[in-house]
Amino acid sequence: MGAFTSEEFEQCFKDFYQPLCLFALRYTDQVDDAEDVVQQTFADIWDKRTTIGQINNLKAYLYRSVRNRSLSLSVKQQDHQIIDTLPDVEDTSLDEQIHCAERDARLWNEIDRLPPERKKIFLLSKRDGLKYKEIAEELNISVKTVENQIGKALKSLKETAIRIYTFFFG
Amino acid sequence: MHNEQEHKWEERIRFVAKHYEEGRLDTDKAWKQFASEKGIRRTIPLRRYLLAIASVALLLVGITSLYLWERSKPEWVMVSTLPDQLKDVYLPDSTLISMSGNSWIRYNVKEYGKTRREVEMKGKAFYEVTHDESRPFSVQTNYTEVEVLGTAFQVHERSASVEVHVATGKVKFTAGQDQEKKSIILTKGMSANYSMETQDIELQTKEKPNYLSWKTGIIHFHGTPLEEVIDDLTDHYNQPVRSRTSIRGERLTATFESLPLDQILMIINQTLDVRLYVEK
Numbered sequence: 001m002g003a004f005t006s007e008e009f010e011q012c013f014k015d016f017y018q019p020l021c022l023f024a025l026r027y028t029d030q031v032d033d034a035e036d037v038v039q040q041t042f043a044d045i046w047d048k049r050t051t052i053g054q055i056n057n058l059k060a061y062l063y064r065s066v067r068n069r070s071l072s073l074s075v076k077q078q079d080h081q082i083i084d085t086l087p088d089v090e091d092t093s094l095d096e097q098i099h100c101a102e103r104d105a106r107l108w109n110e111i112d113r114l115p116p117e118r119k120k121i122f123l124l125s126k127r128d129g130l131k132y133k134e135i136a137e138e139l140n141i142s143v144k145t146v147e148n149q150i151g152k153a154l155k156s157l158k159e160t161a162i163r164i165y166t167f168f169f170g
Numbered sequence: 171m172h173n174e175q176e177h178k179w180e181e182r183i184r185f186v187a188k189h190y191e192e193g194r195l196d197t198d199k200a201w202k203q204f205a206s207e208k209g210i211r212r213t214i215p216l217r218r219y220l221l222a223i224a225s226v227a228l229l230l231v232g233i234t235s236l237y238l239w240e241r242s243k244p245e246w247v248m249v250s251t252l253p254d255q256l257k258d259v260y261l262p263d264s265t266l267i268s269m270s271g272n273s274w275i276r277y278n279v280k281e282y283g284k285t286r287r288e289v290e291m292k293g294k295a296f297y298e299v300t301h302d303e304s305r306p307f308s309v310q311t312n313y314t315e316v317e318v319l320g321t322a323f324q325v326h327e328r329s330a331s332v333e334v335h336v337a338t339g340k341v342k343f344t345a346g347q348d349q350e351k352k353s354i355i356l357t358k359g360m361s362a363n364y365s366m367e368t369q370d371i372e373l374q375t376k377e378k379p380n381y382l383s384w385k386t387g388i389i390h391f392h393g394t395p396l397e398e399v400i401d402d403l404t405d406h407y408n409q410p411v412r413s414r415t416s417i418r419g420e421r422l423t424a425t426f427e428s429l430p431l432d433q434i435l436m437i438i439n440q441t442l443d444v445r446l447y448v449e450k
Contacts, residue, residue, distance in 0.1 A: 005216075029189075031189050043208065104182060105195075107182060111190050126187035
């Protein structure tokens with residue numbers, strides 16, 4: 001990669017930021033921490049950009065740095081935090097984890113793009129763990145509508161996954 | 171989908187949804203924050219920068235050359251006359267050109283008077299050139315050039331010859347093709363003739379008192395051999411004058427002012443007992 005121009009660096013940052021965050025999230029379990037780790041990793045590369053020499057595989061380098069930082073962060077936090085999930089991701093290869101992080105990033109964006117009402121219902125169910133009936137009461141709508149909206153949300157999320165799968169391998 | 175895949179899918183949805191917050195992980199926002207912390211400003215890569223400079227320079231060169239080309243493109247003013255038409259033309263420096271019939275002159279408005287005053291012509295024209303030593307005046311025909319500083323002269327370009335008469339002042343008469351150019355200085359009252367056939371300039375020794383008759387309307391003869399009288403009349407009226415009898419040794423002294431040709435011929439015939447006529 002050699003010395004970055006600021007534009008190349010910006011492009012690289014924008015390409016990898018989200019997948020790297022979701023990758024880090026598997027270790028940190030906190031979005032704030034994940035973002036910090038990724039930002040620090042990029043800051044490190046930026047500061048060393050003139051001395052860093054050639055990075056043969058920048059992508060692998062980024063993921064490895066993020067993983068190392070995430071791990072040392074969770075080790076530091078171990079003292080005052082019960083690690084319920086020291087992630088089971090470790091038994092898969094780095095390539096697989098990267099692939100998974102990239103798909104997670106696309107899922108995140110797809111959720112972002114859901115129509116507001118559908119997104120709200122979807123998140124109440126999947127994030128907050130509310131039952132359909134509870135959601136219906138909360139939002140003053142029928143259970144049927146909740147089912148319907150969640151079905152549609154899942155369908156569009158799955159379609160993105162399939163669309164991208166067929167785009168790459170189909 | 172396979173059961174295990176289905177399970178993984180469910181797990182991923184749960185994972186992403188669990189952490190999802192509206193407006194988080196916004197790449198552009200993250201970059202802006204990062205860039206401002208690190209003081210990264212958008213810089214244009216050098217190569218593209220140079221390329222941009224190069225294209226702008228190229229564009230400028232293009233526009234400039236178009237402009238220069240446009241500016242150097244001659245803009246001709248051309249004046250021409252019908253066979254029997256006489257015309258006076260004033261140039262921008264108030265040089266006067268008196269044009270005879272069946273002639274044209276032209277000059278480039280963009281260049282005329284800048285460092286030189288150049289006129290091209292065909293046919294016959296009398297020049298009264300405004301004196302200006304810093305900007306030489308010249309008249310060009312196909313193979314000749316007359317250069318002056320300020321004077322009055324006439325150029326008569328025919329198909330086989332070019333004749334120059336100087337009324338006042340001094341001119342430099344240059345003629346010939348390419349390397350074979352010859353020059354001669356003519357002063358007041360002198361005339362010279364360049365012949366296409368011999369490709370040489372010949373100084374006229376004989377006075378030609380009537381070379382300006384087309385302009386003044388006055389034809390003057392003083393003991394002139396009748397052969398020359400016939401030539402001058404032919405020239406002046408642009409009609410072929412012939413003689414039915416031998417005219418050897420006959421001479422004429424007379425002044426004709428704005429008379430029709432047949433009247434002049436009648437007068438000559440009666441005076442000298444010759445039989446001149448116009449060949450139709």
